[in-house]
Amino acid sequence: MRGPADQLSFPPGTELVFGPQAARRQFISDRIAEVSRGWGFTEIILPAFDSAETFRDLGDETELYNLVDREGHTLTLRADFTLIAAKALAMELRRERRQIRASYEGRVYRFAPSGHGHRVEQTQRGLEWVNAAGATYDAAVLMMARECLNAGGAEDAIIVVGHGGFIHAALGEKGRNERRLIEALDHKNPSRIAQLAQRVGLDADTAALLGSLPLLTGGPEVFKNAREFKLNAAADAALSELEGLYRLLEEAGAADRVLIDLGEVRRSDYYSGFMFKIYHEAVGEELGGGGRYDRLFDRFGMDVPAVGFGFNLARLAEATSRNGYAGTPPTAIASSGGADALKKVLELRRQGKPVDLKGDA
């Protein structure tokens, strides 16, 4: 048993935020919620845990928090929003097949070893646009992400766009299941990529393209540079699709601070089309990301194209912390007993002004 002298504490990696930091977080969350509403999205409130089946495809199962209910079923604490949202929206789609725009906020839980400053409990805010096929929706999602960043005070953030289908095609039949090769691509490590390409026995064209992916990052010149390699039909089609999306953004005046990264592989099996990540120079890790996942609903026996994205609110708050968010300072009112001070407070509150009431005790 803990004695009264023990320090109070929470387990490592849990999220505890209070005071000005919490106020900034709430401010950012409110701005993103406003943007979502502005684009016609409706809030969806989702369960905090679900059967383990829902999160099975997330990859590393050791990252999941599992629990067993009283009847012996294995449940998993919400580890991802898109998967659980897709299940909920599939239920809605069975009733009526229509376009759905849903936004959400809440916590996700993934185990992370201590020592890296990673949190096991993270708050996300994001959205899903379901039954949305075509480049217009792709561009719209990127525009919304930018609008959220601007509204939240992270105007400098960079949106990095890649393509899941391109990576899939570039890896080819042989490379697709080579976990270590994909890892080397993820770390943009050309010498390791070359070594593994040889070990796996990839043909020269595939190996040359994969070895160059780490440097296929930058502006629209990346499309031209990629075409200097021999691409298979699927890779070429994916590249053209991504280039089309970039041109569309340019024409719409929304290509500012958008970079291309053809070597982006993270969760490339999950995204069927374009995918993106958001970075800010003040924060070492990504602020959020999203993309197109047209095969997401396959598991529910439905062919439903969908796009979406999510923000990590703690990191977004970190990126904007230099802007020194400050709310309106409250009016101080001291009571000396009686109703006078309370009346004054009531009047200020009717005008919507913040107050700082001090009691007489």
Added chain:
Amino acid sequence: MLRMALPTGRMLKQAMPFLEAAGYAPNEPLHETRKLTVPSKCGRIEYLLVKPVDAPLYVEQGVAEVGVCGKDVLMEVGADLLEPLDLGFARCRMVVAGKPEIERKLDNLLSPVRVASKFPRVAQHYFLKKGTPCTVFKLSGSVEIGAVLGLSHYIVDIVETGTTLKENGLVVHEEIAECSARLAVNRAAWYAKLAEVRELLNNLKQSVEGASHD
């Protein structure tokens, strides 16, 4: 300007000629200074002098946009960063070593083995992949003694020439990885400072190619 996490000690000595050849000579000799940060003469780099094991963390967290990190340390720390260039120096091998008479095949042993290492995470992960249960003891130095005096059956350590192993009557049983110094880059900086990082990468690449032709 980019901040570069640079490990002090032996790694620093080996890194210096590469950095100088690439045009990033420091403002003052780094092995003598007691400062924590020193700019380069050209003003494009600020060196952040850190312990070798800490370098990956500074880069991962974006305190330094880039860093020079040993592959052995990167493997142990498991930091999430980019590794776009093998700098080629500080070459060594990460190996499993032990007395010559010990069971050589490490796959799926049914009784747990005892392993001593300065790299407990690497050791644990390697034996886990082999399907062999193991107990890992973390040591801070003179790891060979672990196997010589029977604290452990095996050690997991880095070897350059193998002289130390030989002198202690130990042999290499398996090689885990080839290690060398790497240029590590923070994920956000790769995009947010694209031009600067690319310039550094190209200059260092030339410096590495120059060294391999000597």
